[in-house]
Amino acid sequence: MKTDKNKPAQEDLLQAAGAPEKSYDKDFVLTDAYRESLPDMQNADARAIFGANVPILKVGISNFRLPLRYIRPNSDTVPLETSVTGTVSLEAGQKGINMSRIMRVFYEFEERVFTPDLLQEILLAYKKELRAHRAQLKLEFEYPILKPSLRSGLEGWQYYRSAFEGRIDELNRFRKYLHFDFVYSSACPCSSELAEHARGQRHVYGIPHSQRSTARVSVEVVSGEHLSLEDLQSICLEALKTETQVMVKREDEQAFAELNGAFTKFVEDAARLLYEELEAEPRVHDFQVACAHLESLHSHDAVAVIHKGLPGGFSGQFDDYKGLLR
Secondary structure, rough: OOOOOOOOHHHHHHHOOOOOOOOOOOOOOOOHHHHOOOOOHHHOOOOHOOOOOOOOOEEEEEEEEEEEEEEOOOOOOOEEEEEEEEEEEEOOOOOOOOOHHHHHHHOOOOEEEEEEHHHHHHHHHHHHHHOOOOEEEEEEEEEEEEOOOOOOEEEEEEEEEEEEEEOOOOOOOEEEEEEEEEEEEOOOOHHHHHHHHHHHHHHHOOOOOOEEEEEEEEEOOOOOOOOHHHHHHHHHHHHHOEEOOOOOOOOOOOOOOHHHHHOOOOOOHHHHHHHHHOOOOOOEEEEEEEEEEEEOOOOOEEEEEEEOOHHHOOOOOOOHHHHHHO
């Protein structure tokens, strides 16, 4: 093997010229003085800003994951893998934030039992530690609820894509939100009537089309009130009736077919049925619903969005239809 006889000499020349040594010193001992000497570009003055010196609405980190405990109505807790997004506002004249503090502050609360109200405490800590005027936090997870079958007496765990969200403003006014995906079957009323027409007029057997569908229900909870994910699931079930099933025997499948026949619905119907139930819930201050039906007749999907329409509340803006179809 050919070797470079000049290599040691070249390294000596580089070190003599002040070039850094390419090695990792596993025995290096960190001191307070050394830590204080480390540069901190995030806290540089306005002269270090690139681009326009303007405020930024939200800056932070998204999708840092950790297991958190959530409380159930019976006071038990359940550990769930959670994706966290934490952001704060950044004012003009500030170069940036220390991103790691978003995680470090959150980790101070990791042993707590998480509820939407706990987010207020974390957001106040964000504002203090990051010198921000406003802060936002969102926890996303899959929440399990044990669901009975329709007739067989079996039970199975249904998982619901859910999120707790909190926002706090310049005056420390806190607003809390729940987001909840409810998956259901939507049997088409038109297809049902056409199938019955063929049976009655021509004695021809037809099967109405139905499809798996999702409603994303987002609610702002009244200040001082508590609304559980189980409560939201019950509201959705009362409105739409035809939730998809977990454990099924033949008698359950027959019951599900009967449910779909009794509660046919267009996507417009689904949105309005949910509106009716949410409007009647006194613990819900504001709400928005986005529905998507994964059409089995068409090669496209049917979608609808509805909201309460309060000033400063949900705007009706929604574009994540693909995220509803799973």
